[in-house]
Amino acid sequence: MSVGMTAESSLYEIVGDLVVFRSLSPVDPQIPGYDQAWAEMGMPGPERPRKQDPAFARALAWFLRRGRALNGVRTQLTELIYLGDTALADGNAFRNVRAAGGWRGWAFIAAERDETLAVDIREGIFHANRWNALAEFAGWLLAEGAALDARTAVIVDIDKTALGARGRNDTAIDRARVAAIEATVADAVGEAFDRDTFRRAYTAIIPARYHPFTTDNQDYVAYICLMISAGFIALEELLRQVETGELASFADFIGRVDARQDALPDAALRALHREIYGLVQAGDATPFKAFRRREYIETVSRMGCLPDDAPLGQRLVEEICLTREVFDFTRWLAGRGCLLMAVSDKPDEASLPTPELVAQGYLPLHRTRTHVVGQPLADLLPGS
Ligand SMILES: [Mg+2]
Structure with a gap:
């Protein structure tokens, strides 16, 4: 073909x-x-x-x-x-x-x-x-x-x-989304952002076995990665609590963050948490607006981005x-x-x-x- x-x-x-x-x-x-x-x-x-x-x-x-x-x-x-x-x-x-x-x-x-x-x-x-x-x-x-x-x-x-x-x-679309989550978390966490910690967290929580916890909702995934990256909870501890049922749902998790907002490192993160928490309470299925706006930018910046003579293999990976x-x-x-x-x-x-x-x-x-x-x-x- x-x-x-x-x-x-x-x-x-x-x-x-x-x-x-x-x-x-x-x-x-x-x-x-x-x-x-x-x-x-x-x-x-x-x-x-x-x-x-x-x-x-x-x-x-x-x-x-x-x-x-x-x-x-x-x-x-x-x-x-x-x-x-x-x-x-x-x-x-x-x-x-x-x-x-x-x-x-x-x-x-x-x-x-x-x-x-x-x-x-x-x-x-x-x-x-x-x-x-x-x-x-x-x-x-x-x-x-x-x-x-x-x-x-x-x-x-x-x-x-x-x-x-x-x-x-299709992986070009997925790459845009992951890049958006990473950039959003990096912005929010600031100088303390550690790329390895973020990537380990993201890779660990996306498998289907954690879908009962994340409901495969990418806004929730991004928020969980944010809280791990911000040091609110360690990845291993979060996974342990999910496995044992101590953490039954995402609502449970964000509720705990809300109850312990003082543990968040700065006022900007607390404000971001409160915005997301409020939208979750209001029933918004895409509560992490900063992530979704970044996803728009990461998506359109991957469209028409390569020159006309770029190799096909490269285009199919890098361009939507x-x-x-x-x-x-x-x-x-x-x-x-x-x-x-x-x-x-x-x-x-x-x-x-x-x-x-x-x-x-x-x-x-x-x-x-x-x-x-x-x-x-x-x-x-x-x-x-
Ligand atoms: Mg489709």
């Missing part, structure tokens, strides 16, 4: 501003966000659902209908195409949105592995081990009788699908690229009149610049340009 690099582009060139991050507030100002429209959506209250919830899918279906109706288009949506990289999460989201819309639908889920093409089709979901299988997916959709026109809604997952293709370029196959496939669908929407589970703070950064020229994630890497599909798609 030829994985090639072409010029730079952005998600915006595929989906415009029809982009939804975790807050369920479409970037396009013509479509009201969850905060304003929850009652109209038929939701019980303003509390935003998470990706796994059927209510999340109902909101996405509502945004798609509103998106279709922009500019006076009267066509009703009847079918859904969903592109993602994670069998469980994206598979569930696809089934939930299809059910919420009352549509028929098909999904494509891929992770690149260095093998010959293997495809597994189950209950309308086309699982593949290569992103270039989108060409076969297109043929299959037409054989299934998909209209692929103005009646078709298309959801494109952003993380590790449209950007940073899973199995090919657009996935050529997804780019070509979605452009093909757009050319047929389908409605496209990009969805990300990233918090808005990790996806959109602050006003200060806007003034410095920073752009939202979906408008940030980067190289488009992968196999060109344009000539392989039906009718091209």
Whole structure:
């Protein structure tokens, strides 16, 4: 297979501003966000659902209908195409949105592995081990009788699908996040920061066996690394308490820090703790705002960052690229009149610049340009 690099582009060139991050507030100002429209959506209250919830899918279906109706288009949506990289999460989201819309639908889920093409089709979901299988997916959709026109809604997952293709370029996304956690902790701890202590702590608490404690929430992971780096508790002691059940949950841990704030080395750390603690108490799932704002910077600074002639191997490790196959496939669908929407589970703070950064020229994630890497599909798609 030829994985090639072409010029730079952005998600915006595929989906415009029809982009939804975790807050369920479409970037396009013509479509009201969850905060304003929850009652109209038929939701019980303003509390935003998470990706796994059927209510999340109902909101996405509502945004798609509103998106279709922009500019006076009267066509009703009847079918859904969903592109993602994670069998469980994206598979569930696809089934939930299809059910919420009352549509028929098909999904494509891929992770690149260095093998010959293997495809597994189950209950309308086309699982593949290569992103270039989108060409076969297109043929299959037409054989299934998909209209692929103005009646078709298309959801494109952003993380590790449209950007940073899973199995090919996804570690670049992970590196941005780890760099953000490390830089945030280093800033907060100041001169006392010790990189080895931080890295040992981070590596020790991310395995799945500690997910009951961290709930795999990266804000919690970052906060725990901060407290270890600040000397509030030693890594070994924390792990011992988690293993013995003395520390039952993250809420338990941050509560103990709150009760012993005097043990924190300085006023700035105490203030940072109090900010995070307050947001945790308020039910915010992304309470470590400084980390998430840093994640935005570390992410966009890895987009379009290498020169055009950088070696492909280096690019796939260091640069977060657009996935050529997804780019070509979605452009093909757009050319047929389908409605496209990009969805990300990233918090808005990790996806959109602050006003200060806007003034410095920073752009939202979906408008940030980067190289488009992968196999060109344009000539392989039906009718091209
Ligand atoms: Mg994804």
